[in-house]
Structures are given as structure tokens and as C-alpha cells.
Amino acid sequence: MSSTVVSAPGKVLIAGGYLVLDQKYSGIVVSTSSRFYTVIQPAQGRSFQIRVRSPQFEAAVWTYAVHLDTELDVRQTSELSSKNKFVQLALHRTLQLALEMKGEAHFRHVLNDGLEIAIMGDNDFYSQRAKLAELNLVPLIASLAKIPPFTPTGVKLADVHKTGLGSSAALITSLVAALLLHLGVIPPSALDSVQNEGRALVHNTAQYIHCLAQGKVGSGFDVSSAVFGSQLYTRFDPAVIKGLMSDNATNTPLLPVLSPSNNAWDYRVAPFKLPPQTRLMLADIDAGSDTPSLVGQVLRWRTSQPAEANAFWDQLSESNDALCRTLLRLSELSDEDTKAYTSCVKYLSSLQPLQWVANPHASPHDARFAQTFYEAHRLTEDIRSRMREMGRLSDVPIEPPEQVALLDACMSQAGVIGGGVPGAGGYDAIWLLVLDPSVSSPEDRPLSRVERVWTSWKALDVSPLSATESLEKGLRLEQIDNVPGMRAALGQ
Numbered sequence: 001m002s003s004t005v006v007s008a009p010g011k012v013l014i015a016g017g018y019l020v021l022d023q024k025y026s027g028i029v030v031s032t033s034s035r036f037y038t039v040i041q042p043a044q045g046r047s048f049q050i051r052v053r054s055p056q057f058e059a060a061v062w063t064y065a066v067h068l069d070t071e072l073d074v075r076q077t078s079e080l081s082s083k084n085k086f087v088q089l090a091l092h093r094t095l096q097l098a099l100e101m102k103g104e105a106h107f108r109h110v111l112n113d114g115l116e117i118a119i120m121g122d123n124d125f126y127s128q129r130a131k132l133a134e135l136n137l138v139p140l141i142a143s144l145a146k147i148p149p150f151t152p153t154g155v156k157l158a159d160v161h162k163t164g165l166g167s168s169a170a171l172i173t174s175l176v177a178a179l180l181l182h183l184g185v186i187p188p189s190a191l192d193s194v195q196n197e198g199r200a201l202v203h204n205t206a207q208y209i210h211c212l213a214q215g216k217v218g219s220g221f222d223v224s225s226a227v228f229g230s231q232l233y234t235r236f237d238p239a240v241i242k243g244l245m246s247d248n249a250t251n252t253p254l255l256p257v258l259s260p261s262n263n264a265w266d267y268r269v270a271p272f273k274l275p276p277q278t279r280l281m282l283a284d285i286d287a288g289s290d291t292p293s294l295v296g297q298v299l300r301w302r303t304s305q306p307a308e309a310n311a312f313w314d315q316l317s318e319s320n321d322a323l324c325r326t327l328l329r330l331s332e333l334s335d336e337d338t339k340a341y342t343s344c345v346k347y348l349s350s351l352q353p354l355q356w357v358a359n360p361h362a363s364p365h366d367a368r369f370a371q372t373f374y375e376a377h378r379l380t381e382d383i384r385s386r387m388r389e390m391g392r393l394s395d396v397p398i399e400p401p402e403q404v405a406l407l408d409a410c411m412s413q414a415g416v417i418g419g420g421v422p423g424a425g426g427y428d429a430i431w432l433l434v435l436d437p438s439v440s441s442p443e444d445r446p447l448s449r450v451e452r453v454w455t456s457w458k459a460l461d462v463s464p465l466s467a468t469e470s471l472e473k474g475l476r477l478e479q480i481d482n483v484p485g486m487r488a489a490l491g492q
């Protein structure tokens with residue numbers, strides 16, 4: 001049997017943090033060009049053994065034995081090595097599903113060869129600050145390209161500095177998809193289109209396993225974007241997986257719950273993408289925040305002040321939805337008249353947003369582009385101010401003063417549409433959307449202006465990520481030799 005390689009993108013929740021936990025509201029999630037990869041190869045001679053390794057980390061090899069008696073068991077055999085609950089649960093539950101769907105004979109046939117699995121994340125998932133310093137490189141996006149792909153982090157998994165792209169969700173999603181493909185549960189064509197039963201099965205299984213591994217049911221926007229790509233996401237009702245979440249549910253059949261034909265899966269994925277000739281910029285800030293504790297405190301405020309909080313969330317949600325519509329409208333405007341759109345992007349990229357709508361010579365036709373970009377700017381600023389207000393009301397540093405100063409400095413640069421603190425906010429990251437005209441010289445690009453702000457910023461340590469938006473719709477089937485640096489990282 002040959003190898004199976006599947007990748008899944010990381011995520012940035014640009015609007016809808018906290019609200020997306022409630023089915024009444026939605027979140028805008030952008031999937032990133034930075035991806036997690038799972039490589040599965042047969043392990044000749046190690047029947048019913050599974051070896052998993054993460055070559056970017058120290059001591060990151062986990063070996064498991066698969067036992068199939070009255071029930072399926074996946075037991076770690078290397079007692080001396082650390083545990084990896086996310087990987088072990090993904091193996092156990094996905095193999096269990098494969099057993100239910102394909103039967104014992106097929107299961108034994110595939111496992112007879114054993115499995116050799118490698119997990120790798122693009123460099124963006126882990127802070128590259130130390131590596132840039134070691135190579136004497138200025139923290140610029142162009143410098144990141146000089147770091148070899150899948151570069152070793154030099155530390156154990158537990159000690160790595162994550163950048164917030166959602167490593168566990170992308171990892172679980174790529175691992176589940178690769179296993180379901182390798183075990184013949186879904187065909188490779190399941191990854192050809194977005195609306196597909198096989199892909200939906202990957203989604204449901206990965207959501208369930210991610211919740212189980214995290215020990216909580218989050219909104220699931222990270223898994224959904226890893227499967228389906230950028231989207232406007234509305235969560236599933238957690239009741240659908242309740243029966244499978246307890247420790248003594250290991251004998252409960254998975255398929256009736258995880259099957260795409262189970263109507264209790266009521267998540268909604270509406271199309272979303274960033275406008276053409278704009279670019280997402282992300283920075284990792286060297287100061288972390290603990291998402292679960294921020295979430296706990298905001299939700300306690302909502303429970304204690306329901307009337308105030310619900311009215312507040314309704315208004316914030318209107319701004320989030322309006323931002324989604326406005327950004328989608330820009331794609332339509334570009335389709336309607338690409339030439340005029342392109343020249344407008346070039347013109348606006350040298351001006352600040354307030355000047356965008358102050359051109360007395362613009363024809364009504366051209367003014368539509370500038371007005372829509374301005375509306376996107378206004379909405380991101382409105383969302384920022386509401387998120388800050390929610391932080392004040394719940395006493396949570398959602399956009400703390402240090403981040404306010406940094407974002408305001410970025411926002412004052414010509415050609416910056418908007419930005420904010422992604423997801424739950426806090427100190428760990430910022431996102432920006434900038435105009436990125438295809439025809440300007442490199443130093444005139446808004447991207448370069450923002451980078452100059454970042455490199456000169458003293459109050460916080462700001463380091464860029466290389467990710468752009470991924471326009472591929474989530475999961476992707478890969479070939480080892482087409483992924484730069486993969487074979488070297490595998491040591492093959």
C-alpha cells in the first residue's frame with residue numbers, strides 16, 4: 001500500500017470571537033496558507049503497531065499497539081515517552097469508526113502492515129523569533145522564507161511557543177482525514193469538492209475528537225475551517241455529541257452519531273473569502289493569553305448580566321455580519337469591473353481611509369469601490385471598539401491598551417483597510433487586512449509600511465507570520481514530493 005498525505009489549513013477568526021460560541025451568532029474565519037500535514041505509510045513488519053512521530057520536536061515519537069478482542073484498544077507501548085492525548089484519541093476513535101464502517105476483515109488486512117505516521121506543521125504554527133535571531137535575520141515576512149520548511153523547534157512539544165493558528169484542530173483534522181482515506185473509509189474523491197459526504201464525515205469525526213481531546217466543546221470554527229476553508233461559520237448544537245463525550249462511552253457505536261446523514265449536525269458553513277488584491281497580515285506578539293480563562297470570564301459576565309450582554313451581542317453581531325457582506329461585496333465589484341477595481345486599489349493604497357471617500361473627481365462608478373473599502377474600514381473599527389467595550393464590561397483584556405496602541409499605529413498607515421485581535425483577543429496576536437495592489441513597487445506597498453511599524457515597535461515584541469489566506473477549500477490531498485522540504489523533514 002502506498003503513502004497517504006493530507007494537509008489542513010490553520011485559521012484566524014477575524015470577527016465573531018465569543019459570539020460564535022452561541023448558535024444564534026456567526027464568526028468570520030479565514031483559513032491560512034500555513035498548513036498541518038499528516039503522512040501515513042505502511043510500516044512493513046510491524047503488524048498492528050502504529051508509530052507516530054513529529055520530527056520538528058525533541059522526543060516526539062509515540063508508539064501504539066492495536067488490540068482487537070471484544071473491543072478495540074489502542075495502547076501506548078513506549079511507556080517512557082510522553083503521552084499525546086490528541087494523537088492517541090484520534091487514532092483510537094478513527095480506527096473504531098473504520099472498524100464499524102468497513103468490518104473486521106478489512107480492518108485486520110490494513111493494520112496487518114502496521115502504520116508509520118508523521119505529523120508536521122508549517123513553521124508559522126510555532127514562533128520563529130528565536131530562529132530569525134539565530135540566523136541574524138530582521139523579523140520581516142521575506143526573512144521567514146529563508147527558514148527551511150518544517151524547521152526543528154529544538155524543544156519538546158509541551159514547551160513550544162504557539163502562534164494561535166490552531167495547531168491542534170489542523171492536526172486532528174489532517175490526521176483523521178488521512179486515516180479515513182488510508183483505511184479506505186472515504187475515497188480520495190471526497191477531497192475533490194466541498195459538498196461531499198466523505199468530507200462531512202471527516203468534519204463530524206474531527207469535531208468530536210477535538211472536543212474529546214480538549215475536554216470541552218468549543219465553537220468548532222477551527223475544525224470547520226480546517227475541513228472547508230474560509231467561511232462564515234455557525235456552530236453545531238453540542239447535544240449531537242453529548243452521548244459520546246463520557247469516559248464510559250467507548251462501547252457506544254460512533255457511526256450513528258458521526259454519520260453525515262445524522263440531521264442533528266446543524267452547523268452552517270456559508271461562503272466567505274477576502275477581497276482580491278488585499279492581503280491578510282498576521283503577527284505573533286511575544287506575550288500570551290490563556291483563551292479558556294478569557295472565555296470563562298466573558299461567559300460569566302453574560303450569565304450575570306443577561307439583558308445587557310444579549311443586547312450588546314446582538315449589536316456586535318450586526319457589525320460582524322455587515323463586515324462579512326461588505327468584504328464579499330468587494331469581490332463582486334472586482335468581478336463586475338476588474339480594471340476599475342484594480343486602479344482603485346492602486347489609488348487607495350497610497351492614502352489613509354479617511355481620504356478614500358474625499359476624492360471630488362471620482363465618478364459615481366469609481367466612488368462605489370472606494371466607498372465599499374471605506375465601509376469595510378469603518379466596520380472593522382466599529383468591531384474593535386465594541387470588543388474593547390465588551391472587555392471593559394466583563395473585565396477581560398480583550399484588546400488591552402498595548403494592543404490598542406499597536407493596532408492604531410498600523411491603522412494610521414496608508415492602504416490599511418482594518419484589523420484587530422483575532423479570536424478571543426488578548427495579548428498573543430493581531431491581524432490586519434491591507435490593500436495589496438499587483439502593480440506597485442515593493443516599498444510603496446502597504447505591507448512594507450506595516451512591516452516598518454512592526455520592526456520599530458518597542459512596547460511589544462512583534463514578529464510577522466508568513467501566512468496569507470488560503471483560497472483552497474480546506475483539506476487537500478498531497479504528494480510528498482510536491483510539498484517543498486517534506487521528504488527532507490521525513491528523513492527519506
Ligand SMILES: Nc1ncnc2c1ncn2[C@@H]1O[C@H](COP(=O)(O)OP(=O)(O)O)[C@@H](O)[C@H]1O
Nearest residue numbers: 054084085086087119121162166167168169171
Ligand atoms: N506537531 C505536532 N505533533 C503532534 N501533536 C501535536 C503537534 N502540534 C500540536 N499537537 C497536539 O496538540 C496539542 C496542543 O493543543 P492546544 O494546546 O489546544 O493547541 P492549539 O491552541 O494550537 O490548538 C499538543 O499537546 C499535542 O497533543
Ligand SMILES: C[C@@](O)(CCOP(=O)(O)OP(=O)(O)O)CC(=O)O
Nearest residue numbers: 017018166218219220291423424425
Ligand atoms: C472565544 C472563541 O470564540 C474564539 C477563540 O479563538 P482563538 O483563535 O483565540 O482560539 P485558540 O486557538 O483556542 O487560541 C472560543 C471558540 O469559538 O471556541
